[in-house]
Amino acid sequence: MSLLLSGEAVEVAYGDIAVVRGVNLEVREGEAVAVIGPNGAGKTTLFKAIAGMLALRDGSVRYAGARIDGRRHFEIVRQGIVYVPAERELFPQMSVLENLELGAYSCYGARAERLKFVLDLFPRLHERRRQLAGTLSGGEQQMLAIGRGLMSRPRVLLLDEPSTGLAPFFVSEIYRQFGQLKREGLTILLAEQQVPHALGFTDRAYVLENGRIHLSGTSNELLGNAEVQRAYLGMA
């Protein structure tokens, strides 16, 4: 499996304060990789930097061999990296269909086929397709955000805390769908606080604390790691 996305010595700062420092990470094509860590560890900052929404103070981000740090975030979408933020950032007064349609902006011609794919994946969205996005439940909005992201045929999906605010039932459901996406070859980078789900689903994982990579390894290794168990899995 070839290296698709990587970050070298990534440093991101807000003003003078470095929020992410010296982060090295790699994602190979077809892999699912998790970034876990406590609140405020810098997961969202790291993801936003990869997606081009924040500037790097130091280091670089490479995608398919070329550097992408410094590119504008809407350009990076066209290259095939789609970021789905925890806040979802939907268009509240537009319908589910319209939201999805706009997700296909960068490959508008193929939207019919992509729409079918997404609605098959998320039958709930198909039921609610004419409903305004602002009136959907939390779980449905999350699905819509992911669905919208998928509309542009991404090669890499950056999912930021997709389980936030979701009922356990919904969480299981979306992770089922993530599994299907992975089987279809999508590369997934996932930031999560729901560690059991994240480690159960992904191949490899990084533990981010205070802006630095604290631990890394295969997800199975980390599941067995005593520190991870204590800190994130609630086992004494």
Added chain:
Amino acid sequence: MFAILLDGIVQGLQLSLMAVGITLIFGLGGVLNLAHGQIAVVGGIVTALCIGEGLNPVLACAMGVLGSGVLGLLMDRTLLVPAYRLAGEERLLLGLLVTLGLSFVVNGFLDVRYPTVALTLRLPTPSFALGEVTVRTASAVVALIALAAFGLLFAFLKLTLLGKVVRSIMQNEVGAGLCGINPARIRTLIVVLSAMMAGLAGVVQGLFSSLGTELGNEFTSFALIVAVIGGVRSVNGTLVAGILLGIVNAFASFYVGAYLTLLILLVTAAGTILVRPQGLFAFRT
């Protein structure tokens, strides 16, 4: 009574036409354009100059609207660039001050160069009968123009991809970026569109009565009031607010007099901001 109502609706449509540009630029670009009235006046003056050169009136109006559009384009590509680099409140503030400066520049220039130029468009038949009511042809034409303009605008926003992109940016600029949309180009389009609506409003004023270089600030003020009451981010709200305020204005002027009417409108505007800042009539963008 009916005559006053009709008059009010037509006036209201003109108000909406004036105000929608402000709503579009604020909702999309996050900038309050205080030079809006001046852009409208430029449209009217260009039209008047063209007519003076013997150009066909309809073509002259088109030139006027285009002229406003060009001014809007220049403004967006030069003056507003520093504002777009900022975000949120900083952008609002810089945009407000820069457009304020522009309003002065345009005012000053027009005042000195064309102090006596005014646009007055007379129609061949000043009025006609609609049932029992005598209708000013000008009013009918204005209503048609305004309705056509709004019709086209709504069709654009609701039905075309570009229109949906515009709405998406207005509803969530971050979200639009996540879809691969580059807001900058769309912003320029909207600024030009809004400038042309302003130019149209200026030309329409020439139909109603007359448009002179000194009307710039008054236009901006009225546009601002209507946009605020209707909802600075909502195009629907602006249309409804304009028509309603036009009706209120017509009736109040008739019964109570111009000053008091204006005061009522102003107090309503202030009250709206204090009670419901998103606008009294803001619903789907």
Added chain:
Amino acid sequence: MRIVSERTALAATAVVLALVPLALGGSPHFLRIATLMLIGMAYAVAFNIIFGHTRQLFLCLGALAGASAYVSVVLTMKAGLSPWLTMPLGVALAAALGGAFSYVSVRRGLGVIFVGIVTLVFSMIFHNLVLGLREWTNGETGLETKGLGPAVLAGGLPAYYAILGVLAASALVYHALMRSRAGRAFQAIADDEFAAELAGINVTAYKVLAATVGSAILGVVGVVHAYYGGFISPTIYALGSIDIVALVTLLLGGMGTLLGPVLGGVLFTLLDELVRPLGRLNVMVYGILIIVLVITFRHGFVAMLRKRLKIHLP
């Protein structure tokens, strides 16, 4: 960096301004210009407190000053009361209005822009009230105030020094305010209002304080302006006459600084005189100036002097 203390700056400025009439060679025309310059500086001090330090975009400076002026003049003229009685009334009105706008805006959580729009609307309301209540205000034509106000404001050197006194008092109020706990609160609020609130600073109280003090100064200057100028009308207190002057003065001089209003006032007056032969084209110059200043010269003359001379001027 050498630091110039605020007291030194204040004293030096007062002395320099006090000596200005000597340099003018007794010309009443230039004295009048210099006196109006002082008035402009005082307006800028008020705006500095309201906007420069607490980011409340009051676009109704002229309206507040004018409200104070009209109340005082009309009461003196029509009710025959002494100006020394009516002036405080005008000031009280301005302060109350300014404080009220601030209070309501903070309570409603209005952003900078909406405060701007509300105050802009208020200035339009003021303008229309003055035009509408023409039996009292004489509408657009205005009212003559010659001989109406305190004798010291009638003109010439006494007026210059009296108004210099007003300016000095305003600057002293500014200085005292900024050195007190309020000043530190203003700084915190300007940096990050939300964080200041979390840190336990009563943002509402301090913003209202800044607005009230600033508006009170506006009221004083407005009323002094009325009796000195010999004439009041809606145009004198219009947006384009007062708000713009205060804004450009502060932009030129430097917001949030003590010397900003003074340096800005001098620069603005010089510019105004330079531009006078252009006639009505001066409006265009102001516009270009605002644009250029706001984009490139954001921090004003004081900041530039600080960098060049390596002295920390207040």
